[in-house]
Amino acid sequence: MPKTLALRQPRILLLSAYDAGSHRCWRKQLVLSQPEFEWHVLALSPRFFRWRIRGNALTWLSEPLLKEHWDLLLVTSMVDLASVRGFHPNLAHTPALLYMHENQFAYPASDGQHNSIDPQMVNLYSAIAADTVLFNSDWNRRSFLEGVEQLFRRLPDGIPEGTLELISAKSRVLPVPIDDPVFLSEAERQSLEAGERLWRNGLEPEPGALPLRIVWAARWEYDKGPDRLLAILQELERRALSFQVCVLGESFRKVPEAMTTIQQQFAHRLVQFGYASSRSEYYEWLGSADVILSTALHEFQGLAVLEAVAAGCVPIVPAREVYPELFAPEYLYPDCGDDIPAEAAHAATLIEKQAVDGHGDRLTVPGVQRFSLGALKPKYEALLLEALF
Template sequence: MSVLLIEAFYGGSHKQLIDLLQENVEDCVTFSLPAKKWHWRARTASLYFMQAIPSSSTYRVLLTSSVLNLAELVALRPDLGKLKKILYFHENQLVYPVRKSQDRDFQYGYNQVLSCLVADVVVFNSSFNMESFLTSISTFMKLIPDHRPKDLEKLIRPKSQVLYFPIKFPDVRRFLPEHKHFYKSRMYGIDASTNPDSSGCLSDLQRKQPTENNTSNLTPGPNKIMSTTCPEEAFKSPETSQEMNRTQNPETAVLQHEEDKPPNFNPCDTRKMVERDDGGNQSRPLHIVWPHRWLEAVHCGCYPLCPKALVYPEIFSAEYLYSTPEQLFKKLQDFCRKPDIVRRHHVKVDTDQFSWAALCRKFRSLLAAEAGEDL
């Protein structure tokens, strides 16, 4: 096996990325730890993998998420240090939301900086994730009482890049109102030019298997709200997702690592649904949901309402963003009074750019050992 996939927190989007690469990239082998006790995984996983990963002359590339202290692992296993080392950031610990600044454990962010310094390629799942991490390094290092390191951003930035989290989108046309079918048909046309599987990036085995609704993990933020009329089959919550941890102020809700599987949630119970129409029936109630996974939500026909902060301005235009709770309330009030505004709307977001079909070549190129590389 030439590609070594290591995941210290094998759950949620971390698991989905590893599984997707394992299924669709040749010559991969995976070593992982269950998605439990996240803090201990970040502290001690490198020691476990030192013993768990057998020595092999066939490894060429190593990919791991930023949960693992990569610097510790390559120090414990010099043979792995010779590989092309790729570090993938689902989130970063320098700006990850905490209730109070004193609650932030310095060690986790410090581990990520060390991992970046020893990695050959540092990959972030959004521009916001990358910029928030790199520009916070100097301030973060000022927490050290003396003899602080300098110019670490200049060492890490040249090898940093953005590669969005890849998603295998299902065909949800049969769940959408008739007036939205044509819009989705552009993405799922019957001819090869518009079929998402026609890119050639999916394996033959993958094409034979039913497509799963995998979930994305763009850097999370507070109060993601989506208005939708989708039925439950098109919007089942993922089997594993990050835990929603809310403080007493609902405006500061943040995502945290999960340790237990969340209960099932049907935002659109089909027993309460009435027959589909052209979107203009004002008597039908508007369904409002708070999904963990917006990229899937928009794909299923939801209208997004997101805070004008964090990663959201990178993805959504101004019409889908709000700056204050009052703006959010007014938007929801207008939509509830005139639900056809939402039902007739086609969201101006190209979700196809986040699909595995669109991103597979970039991931395969990333996982390829450089030509002529002395390994």
């Protein structure tokens, strides 16, 4: 251990170039959970994506903090680490960790996006420049390395031998933790009176068996599969299943057409349609639901689903992206590609089994304690110390 570090807290500079909700929550949780280090943060607002990922090093060109001495740099996947180090020679030999919440090689492009290789190249250059590359899931790691390999095959020449192997050798998986209070016992779930009031939505419950409570929690964007959610709800309605649905998540100026249709067609099923009023209310929805449904086409860790499972929901998720590494096959419905009706039918069959009066064996809530902050905090600390010393 360097003598200077033995006498003081190690200084870590954390850079977040596109400080969206998940990135912001992760960095705040990390700083709070690791008080042994002296943290400083530079974060840019999550807008103008193409400019942020390509121009963050330029935005920070005259940033005083980057002129200081640091013991460690910790940067998110949107940061152009190669340029940051190039613009600030004093940081050239400072150890650097790159945390990949996502990678641009596996991010599905929408029809409205301008096709550009720049975001992928920023990810690639940062991975080469970093001492260690951390991924929130093995799916994220594998899809990144596969994407880099495919890119190298397309480039005409000049690819240094062993580059892919170099990145692979310094890559590790370290998930974003779930806050410990999210985990609820069955007794705690039963005592959530606030959650019960939310699902009643001001109405007295009908006599007989309670309807199945389904939560869908994701950004209202194309890559989260809102058209697939609509198809599943229509299939459940066709099967005359008694259910309620809570649609959570952040919406933007352009709302997918499927979401508008859901609001119109399923007003009699919807108990919530939009962002929860607070984080505590969000967890109340999760803690009083039966099923967490995902229709995602893109999911690097599935944190919203993992939080819902921690709160006691049974996951019903597609057999694609990260989900096969998180849950056993019985929780997965087949990925049917562009055949949305077929996929909806498979998902509806799984959901139907969870109904009180359904047929077949009901699934139990799988364990996700390995993703808790309590379980992952010492792993983060050990990795930070390893990078420093």
